[in-house]
Amino acid sequence: MGPCLWILMLIVTHITAFRRPRDLSPCQVFQEDANCSNLNLTKIPIHLPATIHTLDLSRNLLQNLTDDVLLAYSSIQHLNLHSNKIQFIQPGLFQALTRLQVLDLSRNFLDLYAALKTPIGPLTSVQRLDLSGNGLFTDMSGYFLNDAPALTNLSLDGNSITKICRDTFNGTQALRNIDLHNNVIIEIEEGAFESLSNLSELDLSMNSISCIVDFNLFQLKTLNLRQNSMTNFQTIDSELEFELLYLDLRENKIIYFPVLPRKNKLIYLDLSRNLLRSVNCSGSLEELENLRDSGYLLTDHDKHISCISKRHQDLPRLLYLDLSYNQLKSVPSSFFGSMVSLETLNISNNCLESFSVDSESPLNALKTLDISFNNLHNLSFGERTLAALEVLHLQGNALSTLDGSIFSRLPSIRSLHLQQNQLSICSSQWGPAKDCISLSGISTLSYLYLSDNNLLSVPQSAFQGSPLLILDLSLNPGMEVSPLSLSGLETTLSHLSLRGNQLQRLPFDFTLFRKLKSLDLSVNRLSGLSLWSGDSSVESLNLQNNSLVTLAPDMLQKALRTLYVGSNPLSCCRNQHLLTLLQQDRLMVPDIAAVTCWYTKDSENMEISMSAVQPEHCKSVNVKVLLISVIVVLVLGLLVLTVIMKLLFHSRRHRFNRGIKA
Template structure:
């Protein structure tokens, strides 16, 4: 019986040892995953547990992969060999690894292996393969891809490939995703991708491709051609419906609007940072030269073709940083589903939206940094617009109800223009009534407006009730030198406004009472001429206050004491603060939890031995003011003594004066 029990215990111990996770040095074992990364290994550790699911050997010093090291681990699903020094792989090494699905060989020296023109052998079950950053050039990928029938995702980025041949992917026909970005691709042979019937995502960004003249990959859903040298993009003329959803053509040299599939499902199109001068979609002008063998020829496309582009499903369109001078109504008319339209940094002088193309699905419109002088939004247009960027234009005289008509506007960026704000003395026309162009715009009674930016607008004044009825959270009025702010300018914002910037307005005094803004948390009063700190009541909730570059000598201690309750950040630099006139305040700062980011540059002034001196506010001690106090006390004592003496002498003089008169009378008698 005892021997039988011993046998059972021994058997159980063997079974437990087989399945027990072992913490082997130097690798870390977690369940069925083994992590041997960042250990400077030159070979694969011999005694790794069986039935490994994941083996991470990244960032080591491995050079050779052989059967002797890896053949035993046939259960591996994920093998990570990223960032080693691998330059040799034994042919057929992965043949028996029938569970291998992900293989990462990125950032090694596989170009040395490829020079031998030896094939790796079958990658029968691998679905995801990374060969990025290996110095591979044209033709070298064939030795890895010739027998990979299950491969779905392939990364070849960061190599030196110059040409994609029609046989490059012939052994990997199941591919769905190919990443070729950051190579030096100049040429793509006809038929290179056509055999990949399941290909849905193709990244060719950061290469040297000069043209796409016959795009016909109808099954693609994502195509990234950004950061190439493209001068034209043209789809084959076909009635076939393309699956393309995302097309990225930014940062190229495209002169004219691309010819897109007649039938498409495009929802995202980025044409920013090109050389487009128009959005003409009916054909190309005669001066466009056709690209042949990587260079321009004098062949021209016909300008008489009908409009082939279909934008009916487009949600996002970015044409910023081009040279576009106008946007015709016919173009806007086709954007029936657009939500984001970016036309910033172009040459637009006018922009209008009317009933023919109301853009009533648009949420964000960016027209910033053009040369806009005329802006027109018709009635019942832009009904869903939430963000409008008009900064960096030359708008001055526009319809005063332009923004009043936008029923969902939330963010309004008007900085760097020449607009003025209408006040309560301007009569607000009723909705539906026509209004003429005016030298001011109504920014009141817009119930959805929360963010308003009016900096650098050459504003002369902010009239009373300028924003009443608009529940602003953020208001930026900075960089309007000489700005006259009416004492009731912020009326109506008492419970909503949280951020206020009055920076660089040359303000000598604040007429308006900021203490009534009970929700105000961030205030920027920097770069003005303020000599006194605005007063706040006990209900203030200010968390950040910027007083840099003003003319503040003293700060009201009582006001600062109120602010200290909620204040978290205070900027004070470049003010002529008095050390001895702010002792209580400076002591509070030295002991306070308030953060003063510019504390190292905040100084105050005091007088010693008739000299004006400057010192950091954190270094001020009572002794710096004692000398001044003693001198002041001495002067006061002298003055008081002198006054007392003068008083005594005066009194004695009055007392002696009657006695003399009596003596004189007695002499006469």
């Protein structure tokens, strides 16, 4: 081999050896982003471009962070170290990374580092820091926060912090967002958050805070205290305006309505799943003693709420109020007096027996009202109230007698949920009566749910003048319907449910309903069907749990796309059109696994899956039918021949007798 060739090989080998680390780098590099996630790395990779801005090292096996490699990437702005095994960080490591803005150290073992009691700072340029899921205890967070002047967003969720000390955030005065949810916080020292003048969002949900009686964070806009052990929430009495917009107090043990700022900007208030017994913000000592007698553990703060001075609480900007899943027995109409902007009100799942809206508190901005699953017997809406109401939930109550025209007075109503009551429907010909409700002539009504009302009948033209798109009349066993019960809905109705009504026949010609797309006739007693006289627009048809043996070809219209037909005694051999559609994939049957049919084999009825039917399953039946047909023809032929022979014999005999007589 010549010397030139040796030199060439040495050069190629040297170049290959020089480039191999980068060529074989397990990371994916695209422009200024390097993705090294989930590669079982134990060290930070070398030979990445020095100009990268984002380095994702999440879900690896890194244990120690030192400056031997990381400082080579001085342009990093976003460093993701989520879900490693990091337990040591070289102090001062991030100071040299002057462009670093986002640092994610979540789901590591930084409690082991904090045990060394050595700050990692300074974090000179870091704006977002995630320390969640690191097993940090009280005071440990200080080793990461003592010098972070640019920090605006901090996450400490999923740790084991029990106390927020007064000096916890002294080194992070620029904070705007703090996430402390899912810790074990019991105590917050006075002044812990007051010095953070830019603080806008604070999440303290899923902790063990028992009460807040002197809330004074005027600048805060969002406060989440969901799922604590709070029995009371009270702001300080001040004439200054609070900036608070969102207050989440759900899933606590609050007994009385919180004491809110005199001047506030609240638009969202959630008090669901508490122990509210009254919408008053205070109670008498006698009421509290009754709570004690019922097994409720009273604290000093609970006793305090009976002694606070009642202050006038206006909520003029409130848009959303949730009081569901409490123990309210009444809510006076005057309670809503200041809520002139309220759009959504949920008082479902309480103990209300009556509810009224009068002209003094008209709730004219309200769009959604949910009073479902109470024990309502009385319901009244005054004249010129609820002008904007679009959705009304009344399901799951005991309503039987209402003002017949109560819903006709709602000028914007679109959706009525009346299921699980005891209501009756008035005929449009007679107008509203005392023992029924009028559902005709409501020009804005599009969605009507009347299932499970023990309806005895649907009168003629019951919905005339109400342009319904969806009508649910299901679960009213024994309900009588006539050909004109749905009169007036021919040009609007798109979904109709008659499920579970024990219907044996259908008096409707659904061809007339030109926009009907979905028809639910399941769980009835239908044995024969004639649904339409011409082309139908129905795309989805549910016939489950009936008594159908055959489906006529004209029932399986061209528009039909989806058919539910399980739990019927279908014949395997008398539904050839259905079998053809299934074989050609021209019809979707989502419950095909539950669709069975019957055929006869050796004089025994056999049941198989409809999708498993083969031509041989119907051969024996065809042979028997043919044999029976032949026998019938032969018998008829013999009978005809016998009759003809008798007639001929009688005719000849008559002629013979006449000849002798002559």
